[in-house]
Amino acid sequence: MSSKVFHVVGGGPGGVGAAYAAGKLGVKPIIYEAHGALAVKPCGRGVPLVGDLPFRVPGSVVLNRIRFIKLGVDGRWVFKAGGLIDGVIVDKGGFLEHVIAEAGGEVFYRARYDVRRGLVRVGGEVLEVKGLGVFAGGFPYYEGVKAPVVQYVVGNARDVEEDTIEVMLDTRLLGYYYVFPQGDSFEVGVGGFASFNELQALLDKYMEKDPRLSGAKRVVREGAMISVGGLRLGYVNGLVKVGEAAGYVLPLTGEGIRPSALSGYTAAKALIEGSDPIRALERAPISRAVRVQSSILDWVKTLSLEDRRYILSNITPEAHAEVALGTLRLYRLIRGLKIKPSIALRIMAIVLRG
Template identity: 45%
Template structure:
């Protein structure tokens, strides 16, 4: 066991790893390549489930989510209220709080060089030969898509308390509108080039100007997203965690919660002498990622028309169980009782994972 845990990356996985180390009585040192933690653009949604390894500070909650509405190619498919609950968070502030509460040392603008296993801190080179690699999608070796997101000032959605999701069968991805500090986040992710996704996003925003009101686009940013499933391993002695190891739900793109769980459990395993990769692969959240991945692969093999039919066939309760990763088999079976063929397909995706 190490006296201090080295962590490369100050995202949800890195922060949770530092938090776990503190619980076990160890000191953590966190190196972040960027000037600030959590710079990757994302929807910043976290379900209010009990499996997040730390409590979200109340002052970091931007919006309470009380439901979701799902469209498929612009046609309303599912709307749920109250059974889908969550938060939109100030991700950077939350991560800073978690790292601070752990007592970890945080060094920003300290990039990791995978070619020689070093970080640069204030111009000084340090060797980092052991620990965890939570450096994000740049270290992920599986399939990726791209997401582009705009921060939009939208007067008509100032009190938005739900998630707006529009699945696009041609993209095999979706558009989203989530609450944000200065209006809403409007984004799109799917199997297209970044340039094409930006064009589609700008067109989507213009198309929804009546919904948004007299809107103004404040900023646009994009990033790759890991959708290939869990891929554990190591780089120069550092065990991959978080999005570096594929801890993102491929169907929804949710990454904060899966990454945080992986970071916490990896740190616990590492500091207690367990096999980190085996522990990560056995987690329930890894199974959820596998289920999402198997469904995504099936969707990719369908025609756009069949994808559309498939999405409309799925009852709200099944959408909910799969999206949240709760996978309550009894609830899924009950919801699919009148659709035996669809039930067989859905259960196949769940059971083979």
């Protein structure tokens, strides 16, 4: 390890992806984290394993293995399918700590970076953050469109499967209700284009109507925003923006752990190797996935509720998975878009442009 250090503001997936690249390339990562612990922000903690993560997910942090997805549209279940996603629900804090340890990184907790002045307080000392590094402070620093999410951690839901994630799409909200298993408990939430209060009322109603969830014990209620407006690349005081701060969330699904980690990894690798990090980010496959989903979301916003429902209910489970995961393999998409040719062509055009 050289005596050089790599600065990372924020100990979420974006910062940790960068720390991992730095550590593997022989530069010690120093992480400045505002909170006293990692992964404080609410999160469903679902990570699909599509083979693109730069680091391993160790078995010790896996709370649930996900083999099935159950998907519905506007209150009606459309399919339950296996073999489309292989995913995990993780102990997010434990996972991030594991990756930092593998990278030989050091975390300073309760070390809030002052964006206006470019300074951070570590213990009693105020330091200027200068040199190679990334800014991964998350959604509060994102300058595009954000959508709220509210969720309950539910203690004792009956008959909810531990290897399945449930997603009920809502064409009006342009969002979805979800039930994610999480060890002994479940997270039940909703995200979309509405206010926090509206989402809260809708979630309560959704849970009341489901006999499995209506009597369940609600342990925690939490909420946060998700950056769904596409990429906003750039710098904060010379640090490259990565993760949600730069829009690394798949806008149709809200998946941000994998995109954020990939963006951090890509930017840090480019910086340390002496190439242009913004160019490297623009060219990364995960950026294409965000761009494509962003364009699909913009297009879907222009459609009637009937057209939205028709598309979401009629494309095959395989096509849902290709778009949702951002893998976008054309041969699988073409086979899966068994809908009116004009609509299928529109989707293909967006994917090809991405």
